[in-house]
Amino acid sequence: MNDTMIQTTGLTRHFTVKKDVVEAVRGLDLHVAEGELVALLGPNGAGKSTTLRMLTTLIPPTSGTATVAGYDVVARQREVRRVIGYIGQGNGAAHAQRGRDELVSQGRAYGMSTRDAKARADELVASLDLAAVADRPVSSLSGGQKRRLDIAMGLIHAPRLLFLDEPSTGLDPQNRANLQEHILKLRAEHGTTIVLTTHYLDEADAMAERVIVVDHGTVIADDTPARLKADHAxxxxxxxxxxxxxxxxxxxxxxxxxxxxxxxxxxxxxxxxxxxxxxxxxxxxxxxxxxxxxxxxxxxxPTLDDVFLNLTGRSLREGVVTTSTEEVAA
Missing domain, CATH: 3.30.70 (Alpha-Beta Plaits)
Structure with a gap:
């Protein structure tokens, strides 16, 4: 894990909301090595999803620089998109389509041949336990099945880097545990670098080898879960x-x-x-x-929530009642 997969310097994103400037991300400096599984934690509105959207080229930075797999996210968007997979908070598959067909279409969109896309779809359907439902309309799948299909769509082109934005949101505990198991298995088999955001602190504690805590658009802590808890709680x-x-x-x-x-x-x-x-x-x-x-x-x-409480005086689980900058960015 010596190669740099993500590097940001002074990454900033501002939004204008009712003539007021909102600083969603403020001078963010990140470094993620190839092969790492990193959790990005913070309360609603902390800038997590905005950061992921900049790194995936969905929105441009206001200032600062960011590279993904060595490619500038502004100047080399096409190259960035070819090496990443991105699973957002909503379901990405068309509800009227069959799951396997969606996977093949996604592969073709990345330039894969039909034969290669079908072979890759079959591989992911098997590894993510979707064989029994892959040929059903997406609308008929359960929440956990749809989420696993989203993971498969993000992995269809075998990306070097996978972004997971709240992957377990809305899932019951059993489906959450199953999804975590699949993510860890796929990472072990393919060596994929993974960056995830989550509000499930036990999920970050169990899966991530490094936790980056973000608040008000800046990094306030960055270390292994064990060291963060020992040092800050x-x-x-x-x-x-x-x-x-x-x-x-x-x-x-x-x-x-x-x-x-x-x-x-x-x-x-x-x-x-x-x-x-x-x-x-x-x-x-x-x-x-x-x-x-x-x-x-x-x-x-101690828990990771204790860490954040000690660092900021409030809980990671506390939400915001006003419209967040992350919603504005959507």
């Missing part, structure tokens, strides 16, 4: 006591812990600290030696 140790007095004494004693945040309320003390499971036995021994009885103990590992 820490484990949450919750201790229960028989009285508020015991909790207060425990909180005062635990405040000496290095790099820990201690809070108490009622008969409960919460300690946010890295390496929680490793520290709990020592904490319990220390409190017992001080004559403070602990009645209950729980350790919760």
């Amino acid at each position: 820490g484990d949450l140790i919750t201790l229960g006591f028989g009285s508020g007095g015991d909790a207060g004494r425990a909180a005062a004693r635990l405040s000496s812990l290095s790099d820990a945040t201690v809070s108490s309320g009622g008969a409960t003390v919460e300690v946010r600290v890295a390496g929680g499971p490793r520290l709990v036995p020592g904490i319990l021994r220390d409190l017992d030696a001080a004559g403070i009885a602990v009645e209950s103990t729980a350790v919760n590992r």
Whole structure:
């Protein structure tokens, strides 16, 4: 994974909404190596979809530069489109058409011969478990089947880079899990670079080897999920006591812990600290030696939402009530 697949420098996109200038993306610097699976996270309106639309040549940047597979997204649009697959938030197949026919048509649009397009369609139908429904009208497929067909359409020309914009939106947990499995399998088999946006934090945690957190159009964190959680959140140790007095004494004693945040309320003390499971036995021994009885103990590992909450003071799951710049860009 030494070759650069995506490189942006100062990438910016502004929109005019009712005579006001909205900065959807502000000076975004990204680097994605070939073969990586990267999750782009952020709340609604953070600039994720706008960024993907610039990288896929659907909208031009206001300023800055971006290259995909070495091609400038403005000057070399045709070349960019030949090496990428893009699965947006809506279904891409025509509802009145049969799924397999849509795949062949998509392949032909990329310059494949009819024979090669049919062979590739058959391969994807098999690998994505669509054989039983591929010759049915798209309108008759379930949500999960349509989403897998969208993935197949994005992969028909064997792209080097695949963009997935909210691929699991609207799917039930079983179909989400199945889709994640298919994406990881296809990546392992074809070495495809994948960039996905998602609001399912467990999805990003389980699939991505690198997470880029975006807020207000800029990158605010970029690392592996494990390092982001260790550096920006820490484990949450919750201790229960028989009285508020015991909790207060425990909180005062635990405040000496290095790099820990201690809070108490009622008969409960919460300690946010890295390496929680490793520290709990020592904490319990220390409190017992001080004559403070602990009645209950729980350790919760941090989530990516905890990371974002710590970085910005709000949750990744918080939406926006006003029209977002991402909707304006559609």
